[in-house]
Amino acid sequence: MPFEFISAHLNERAEQLLLRKRHVVQSATARTIMVNDKTYLNFASNDYLGFGDLTIKSENINTLGSHSSALVTGYQLQQQALEHYLCTQLGYQAGLLFNSGFSANSSVIKALFQDKAAAQNSAIFQDKLNHASLIDGALHSNAALIRFNHNDLNHLRSRLEKSKAQNKLIISEGVFSMDGDTAPIKDLLLLAKQHNAWLMVDDAHGFGALGNTGLGSCETLIGDILPDILVITFGKAVASSGACVLGSRAFIDYMLQYNRDYTYSTAMSPLLADNTLVRLKHIKKANTQRVMLNKNIATFKHLAQQHNIAVMESDTAIQPIVLGCAEQTLKAANKLKQQGIWLTAIRPPTVAYNTARLRVTLTAAHTFDDITYLVKHLAEALL
Known part of the structure; x- marks a missing residue:
């Protein structure tokens, strides 16, 4: 059978x-x-x-669906406004909306290392307690996956020193979803720069709850040095749904070309994007x-x-x-x-x-x- x-x-x-x-x-x-x-x-x-208990609703739009992928006709003013707000608040050049945090995390990693020739000289360094979406993205990419002990900077440093990869990406959560502890993001950034690496942070459980104005694990770094890639999800403290990936203009343009989840998914609902933006403005206060x-x-x-x-x-x-x-x-x-x-x-x-x-x-x-x-x-x- x-x-x-x-x-x-x-x-x-x-x-x-x-x-x-x-x-x-x-x-x-x-x-x-x-x-x-x-x-x-x-x-x-x-x-x-407790934002899910509040009636926070925009009266500007009633259109539920975007009706298309973002690269066809699905990218509307509401999605652009949400991306722009997050970029302005967190100090990034560009952003890209996804329908879920899992899709954002896994697809960004896969897309970044889609070039098989470049990926042969690339390595991903992941905290052992990272979320499944981050691990899955690395496993399905063309780059080597190297794990380091949880929040262990010495172990990560040793791994980086032994690596001969030209393209190195360090990935960590801001707040770890199962242990509840926080990552030493500033130290991770310094280590990344010392080894000519990028840092990617998934701040699903930090955004909204941490920081003086709720901007999360990286709020104290705004205006200084930031992670090269920051993923903000809306399903936790924002009490909404979806996610936004923030980075440089070149990085986001690259994602627009090679991120299959983004290319072949119907874009985030403009109603959801608009209501999420309203909630984000409330969160800051x-x-x-x-x-x-x-x-x-x-x-x-x-x-x-x-x-x-x-x-x-x-x-x-x-x-x-x-x-x-x-x-x-x-x-x-x-x-x-x-x-x-x-x-x-x-x-x-x-x-x-x-x-x-x-x-x-x-x-x-x-x-x-x-x-x-x-x-x-x-x-x-x-x-």
Whole structure:
């Protein structure tokens, strides 16, 4: 029989307690979520500022679809305005919109190294904890892939020194999605320049939440030296959808010629682009939400320490509790659901084997009582 491997692999995943399933969400905010007619406290959302709860809508446009790829007739004034705003705010020459962060990350890497002759003299240096989209892009490119230990500048330096590649690209996340810690971007930039390399940063979980005005992991670098490629996604703190790749004019022009995802995809909806721009302008002024988010992070860490809950070193909204065993992690997540807390059990292959975890994500919408309730039942679930 053809494709018998499908059942075999599904059975294997089920036996290992790694089988993934979807849940139909009836409604959700940054604070609560309703599944199967039951409302839970939501500690699994990436809506860090609670912007998904707000009615932020432009009245300038009602056109839902772009009806074409950007290189045909899909590139409209709304997409141009969104790109221009991000370039102006972050100090880049040009930008390119994508319908998802995954598409942006993977396709940019593939396109950059599409020239097989040049790629033979090229190498990609990736942090071992980088997102799947970044790893997939490198695996499907024509360049050599070299991994370095997480946030280990000495290991990266050693890798760079041993490389004979002419074209070197270092890639890191700004905030790592599963550990919640931040990359030493300024040090990565200095190291890149010392070795005549480029730096690419995916700031999906930093943009909006970090920086005095929410411009993310690279805000303190604006006006100085910036990553050569910066990817901003709109599905987290912006509470929208899609992504923008920022870089030099020559780099973006190159992407226009060789990025297959961009060329052969229908362009971002002009309505989505317009509403996203409205949200971005609100985010710059969302100091109250960022202060509240940081207060909630500090509260959670303090209460977790009081209850002897071992949380990983993170000062961001992502607060992981590594249990190791997938079965134990699932049991803890189910106990929390019984108490009205929605908290995702993250298991392999999303994270490495023996590092299954409860991934707590905090938002500005959570209250002190919410966090107190979470920590109380976390302590009981982990016994």
